[in-house]
Amino acid sequence: MNILKLLADLAEVDPTLYDRLSSRQAAFAPLSKLGRKAALAALPVALGTAIMPAQARDIRTILDSLNLALVLEYLESEFYARALGLVAGAPSVPASFFPAGTRPAIETIYRHEQQHVRFLERVIQASGGTLPTKPRFDFTGSKNGAQPALFADVFTNFDTFLQVAQTLEDAGVRAYKGQVGFLQTDNSLLEAALRIHSVEARHAAHIRSMRRARGANVKSWVSPTDTSIAVAGKTDAVYAGEGLVNQFVAGLRQVPFDQAPLNTVVAVAKVAEAFDEPIPASTATSLVSIFTY
Amino acid sequence: MDTKSTSFSRLFSARPVRRRTFFRVAGATAASSALVLAGCDKDDENPEVSPEQAFTLGTGDTGLLNYAYLLEQLEAAFYDKVVATPPADMPAAELAYFTDMRDHEVIHREFFKFALGTSAIGTAVFNFGSLTLTTRAGVFAAAQTLEDLGVAAYNGAGKLFTDPVYLGIAGKIASVEARHAALVRDLALPNSFAAADVVANDGSALDGLDAAKSPAQVIAVVNTFLNITVSAASLPG
Known part of the structure; x- marks a missing residue:
């Protein structure tokens, strides 16, 4: 697609096109520091709406993705904070909860999740967006006692904790993967999302390795040979479709x-x-809802 | 153009046979059409390109796919070598991990080869002489370098793809490479799965983000394992 030529042709017909394109991009300028190149990369989608009367659709889509990512990071961050005994008012976690040598890795992961929260909050606010409300969390899955718990001993049994951690991290990897396509119009955001995505994958692999060291049948990558930890009808969406062996190249040609x-x-x-396979926002949101009330 | 053609001939005639096999594909025609000699490019005034030595990978998404193909060839060749002749001090359980990772990289390599079809570059011959592959420590150091490089490469390339299908593929593969990197790092040094040398933790605005590298940065490392010089100059970015 010869975007440059197309743009030049359009600009000749409509001299205000450049201005409208740049004003659309201005919403993200503080975080993107958009150069000409990035603006051009954003064209394939931005162009479509710049030619038409301005609509907020693109901006909402990007903010939707960022908000979803932030809620996921709130979830993960709060999960590790509670395990580490850092949440005031939350049930205390016994000092013996972490087996010898396991606490430092959880602290590292927690720090990253906090950093992701701060990064996304900054990006959303710099874009003029409103931060989503931080949900109330119940990591037992009982919705604050409204229903039977799925993980009653999540903060008293280290193996249950690691199972939930793996569930959240693997889901996080898939959720980010499902959103990157919506960020393709903003190079800075897209790259940042990918850079967070791979950190989540490192976390997931480490949690899986921790579980394997404790005797679980699980690889550091998602494998059909892993013993399932999914709760039927609840968390099975985290792994549904990961067994996919059909990959496609452009033109929908199957490899x-x-x-x-x-x-x-x-x-x-x-x-x-x-x-690794993506999950759509709707799946990610319903997974989050298992741990909120 | 004539003088550049001469450069092309000189490059091939002056170098050992083994170097030529980088471009060994089904037919010489395929090789010459798939591989754009930098010197023949319209950008031959570009000082970043050394016309007599650098090969480019093509432009646009095709160029990026060849870039990924080259990277996956490197990783697959590395693991092939380790699995074929593992260091004596590597335990069987670790060799099983390396076999899995080899299989994943071969699958990635073949994915890109299929995606590229007749636009694919040839089979690269790698020189691992700079690595110490006779000891477990040497193998892990090399694996860590290559896996972290792969993660950073995909993180940096995602924004350069035009076709969303390939952005999606970059994501699907990047997280598997990150899982590899985490395991290799943990086995080499416990709890180093996301250490500060790859995941920023210096009080900057990018804290908590993994590395991202441009094609030029990645190709510079890949070139250290090649007897020829590949140029990233024709790639987006």
Whole structure:
């Protein structure tokens, strides 16, 4: 797509086009420090609405993605803060909760989640957005006692804690992956989201390794051979579709991993492990709701 | 153009056969059409390009796919070598992890090869002489470098893709590379899965974010494992 030529042609017909494009981008200028190049990268979508009378649709979409990410980070941050005994008023966690040597890694992960919260809050506010309300959390999944708990011993049984941690981290990886496409019009935000996404993946791998060290049958990457920790009808969405072996290239051409000659070159059984799959915002939101009330 | 063609010939005739095999594909025509010699590019005034030595990977999404293909070739070749001749002091359980990671990288490599079709660069021959692959410590140091590089490469390349399908693929692969990186790091040094050398923690606005590298930064590292020089000059970014 020759965007530059298209833009030049359009600008000739409508001299105010550049201005309208840049004013649309101005909403994100404080965080993007948009140069000409970034603005051009944003064109394929921005152009569509700049030609038409201005609409807020694009901005809302980006803010929706950022808000979802922030709620996920609130969830993760609060989860680790409670385990570490840092939340005033929350049930106290016994000092013996963390087996020897396990606390530093959880502290590292918690620090990252806090940093992600601060980053996203700053970005949203700098864009003129309003921060989402921080939900009330119940990590037992009982909705503050309104229903039977899913993870009653989450802060008294370290293995349950790690199962919930893995659930949240793997879900977080998938949720970010599901949002990056909506950020493609803003290079700075897209790159930042990817850089947070891979940190969540590092967390997920570490939590999985911790569980494996404690005897769980789980790899550091999502594998069909992992023993399931999903709660049917509740958290199974975290892993639904991760076993996908059908990958597509542009033009919706499926990569024939399971057919000759590719099946003689690749380990077909490991194709699902080699690709993590996205989840849509609606799935991510319903997963969050398991732990809120 | 004539003088550049001469450079092309000189490059190939002057170097050992092994170097040429980087561009070994089904046919020489495919190789020459897929690989744009930097010297033949319209940008041959660009001082970043050394016309006589640098090969480019193509432009736009195709160039980026070749970039990812080259990177996955590197990772797959590395793990192939480790799995084929593991260091004597590497435990069997760790070798199983490396076998998994090898299989993942081969799958990634073949994904990009399929996606590129006739636009794919040839099979690269890597020189791992700078690495110490006879000891567990040496293997882990190298694996950590390559996996962290892969994560940073995808993090930096995502914004450069035009086709959202390939942005999506970059995301699908990046998190698997990050999982590899975390495991390799933890095995090399416990709890280093997201240490400050990769995830910023210096009080800056980017604290908590993983590394992102431009194609030029990544290719510079990849080149240290090649007997030829690949240029990132034609790539977006």
